[in-house]
Amino acid sequence: MIKLGKKTEAGALQAQTPIKSPSGFSIIWRELVRDKVALISLIFLILIVSFVYGISLILDQDEIVKVDLLSIYQPPNDQFILGTDYGGRDIFGQLIIGTRNSLSIAILVTLMTGIIGIAYGLISGYFGGHIDNMMMRVLDFFNILPFTMIVIAFVAIVPKYSVTTFSLIMTGFLWMGIARLIRSKALQEKELDYIQASKTLGSSNFKIIFTQLLPNCSSLIIVTMTLNLAANIGLESGLSFLGFGFPESTPSLGTLLSYATNPQTLEFRWWIWVPASILILLLMLSINNVGQALKRATDARQRRG
Amino acid sequence: MSYLEVKDLKIHFPIKGGLFSRTVGHIKAVDGVSFSLDKGKTYGLVGESGSGKTTTGRSIIGLNNITSGQVLFDGVDITNIKRAKSDVRKDIQMIFQDPYSSLNPKKRVIDIVSEPLRNFENLTRKEERKRVQELMELVGLSPESILKYPHEFSGGQRQRIGIARAIALKPKLIIADEPVSALDVSVQAQVLNFMKDIQKELDLTYLFISHDLGVIKHMCDQIGIMYKGRYVEEGTADDIFFNPQHIYTKRLVAAIPDIDPNKREEKRKFREEVKAEYEKSYNDYFDEEGLAYKLQPVSDTHLVALPEKG
Numbered sequence: 001m002i003k004l005g006k007k008t009e010a011g012a013l014q015a016q017t018p019i020k021s022p023s024g025f026s027i028i029w030r031e032l033v034r035d036k037v038a039l040i041s042l043i044f045l046i047l048i049v050s051f052v053y054g055i056s057l058i059l060d061q062d063e064i065v066k067v068d069l070l071s072i073y074q075p076p077n078d079q080f081i082l083g084t085d086y087g088g089r090d091i092f093g094q095l096i097i098g099t100r101n102s103l104s105i106a107i108l109v110t111l112m113t114g115i116i117g118i119a120y121g122l123i124s125g126y127f128g129g130h131i132d133n134m135m136m137r138v139l140d141f142f143n144i145l146p147f148t149m150i151v152i153a154f155v156a157i158v159p160k161y162s163v164t165t166f167s168l169i170m171t172g173f174l175w176m177g178i179a180r181l182i183r184s185k186a187l188q189e190k191e192l193d194y195i196q197a198s199k200t201l202g203s204s205n206f207k208i209i210f211t212q213l214l215p216n217c218s219s220l221i222i223v224t225m226t227l228n229l230a231a232n233i234g235l236e237s238g239l240s241f242l243g244f245g246f247p248e249s250t251p252s253l254g255t256l257l258s259y260a261t262n263p264q265t266l267e268f269r270w271w272i273w274v275p276a277s278i279l280i281l282l283l284m285l286s287i288n289n290v291g292q293a294l295k296r297a298t299d300a301r302q303r304r305g
Numbered sequence: 306m307s308y309l310e311v312k313d314l315k316i317h318f319p320i321k322g323g324l325f326s327r328t329v330g331h332i333k334a335v336d337g338v339s340f341s342l343d344k345g346k347t348y349g350l351v352g353e354s355g356s357g358k359t360t361t362g363r364s365i366i367g368l369n370n371i372t373s374g375q376v377l378f379d380g381v382d383i384t385n386i387k388r389a390k391s392d393v394r395k396d397i398q399m400i401f402q403d404p405y406s407s408l409n410p411k412k413r414v415i416d417i418v419s420e421p422l423r424n425f426e427n428l429t430r431k432e433e434r435k436r437v438q439e440l441m442e443l444v445g446l447s448p449e450s451i452l453k454y455p456h457e458f459s460g461g462q463r464q465r466i467g468i469a470r471a472i473a474l475k476p477k478l479i480i481a482d483e484p485v486s487a488l489d490v491s492v493q494a495q496v497l498n499f500m501k502d503i504q505k506e507l508d509l510t511y512l513f514i515s516h517d518l519g520v521i522k523h524m525c526d527q528i529g530i531m532y533k534g535r536y537v538e539e540g541t542a543d544d545i546f547f548n549p550q551h552i553y554t555k556r557l558v559a560a561i562p563d564i565d566p567n568k569r570e571e572k573r574k575f576r577e578e579v580k581a582e583y584e585k586s587y588n589d590y591f592d593e594e595g596l597a598y599k600l601q602p603v604s605d606t607h608l609v610a611l612p613e614k615g
Contacts, residue, residue, distance in 0.1 A: 192406045192407075193401045193402070193403055193406045193407035194406060194407050194408055194409040194410075196363075196368055196401070196407075197399070197401055197407050197408075197467075197470070198409075198420065199367075199368060200366050200367075200368065200394065200397075200398060200399045201394070201398075201420050201421040201424060201470065202391075202394040202395065202421060202424040202425055203420065203424055212409055212412075215409075215411040215412070216409065216410065216411055218411070
């Protein structure tokens, strides 16, 4: 019904103006423009992302993480915009590189869990029956694994700990949520006549799944992946804060935050952990805002634009 | 030799329940249906909701699994055919009941109508476009609208897009599953007449499934009446409408409304008479489970489900 409502509304608009019917993107854009908070969030996000990835091209990570005993714990000054930590390392540089690392992980994990989850969910939901039952039990198995403990164990085992390996480990335990969601949508869609019609028209199952079913799950996919992205930024930070994230030679938002476990730093040296905390907060909030706007754009009854 | 032949078709759905979802029983959606259909003719399958008429149609094209029985198309056994790209897929097409859910909302008309062409014929983009435009013209829609999305069309137009898709491969048999039930009356006539026109033009054979006897009368040469998964009566349109033998058919035919308001009272009386007869003789026409008996011939073309003793 939701779909139908959206379409008829779009149809009514079409009748007034003889232009092309509004595409998915123009609906999303209208929703964003109408929701000022989401629009500001989006602009902020684009600025942050381009700024962080731009600056980190110039910055030299090895130079930043080099210990400089002469400039330990300096408060913000002309040389170090955001001061230094206990190793005399520039907090501003660490913040930029750290944000880049955290964002890269979040994006990588979201994309990889997305691809695995969507394929898994679509196949499971489309075929149904025994295949669905089997695939869902495998998924249940992954779900009951104690995630944090296994990640900690992996961290200890993996010899070369980098953004890629970290993302791969995370992906292994985070694809289930989206797979479930897509499966439920696929179960619902596959009963509709257009799927049955495709079968009678001679399309193969594979073709039906990826050319008929997938486009009709697209709104759900976009929304879920956006909201997942926000969650995944927090995920890396959380693990690093616990001390199972990156070593100090690879700065991330989480490692900066974990300096706050030192009561001295927490109380007297705010410049080390406050910027990172604010950045995490702002990033997660803005991605969430954009995600919520997207979510509304997919449902005609909630739409504002 | 008949074109499409269905022999003792049975479609049973298991009822799962109890521990480990065992099969605890069966729903006999279709229970021993046989009929045959000649080339170029229209066969009407009538029945109330849940009588198994749609299931019959869907099983012929392979959307439902056939429990037992046989479906022969042009002499070839097509029972439970599963392969996506077989000739049968090309020769038998289906028109769906709901014009809203049977078209993918995310696809343009050209993609919807050319889907069968892409599966079976290697056409270049240009040829494909031309074919789709021809088809659109054939079903009475503007060829310029091929880049629109389904939601930009009305129900009747959408149903005609569905028909364009069904005839794209020049099939020989079309299973029309209540093609006009979702449309309003003014559009119904339009679509039905159009279906008759293309039948002549393309020499099509229809299996027409409907619960609307008026529509059936307009369209069909032969009619089968179903009740609870079984046939109660089969015959030519004249047999069914002017000489109904089974009490269920009599009641169905009596229920067709008459447009003449002067006959309203007369009609009502007649209906009540039939109703009384139906209730009185129900046990004569149905067995202990309320199912129809086996079909007995009463003339060359006319079969009625009567108890064997006569």
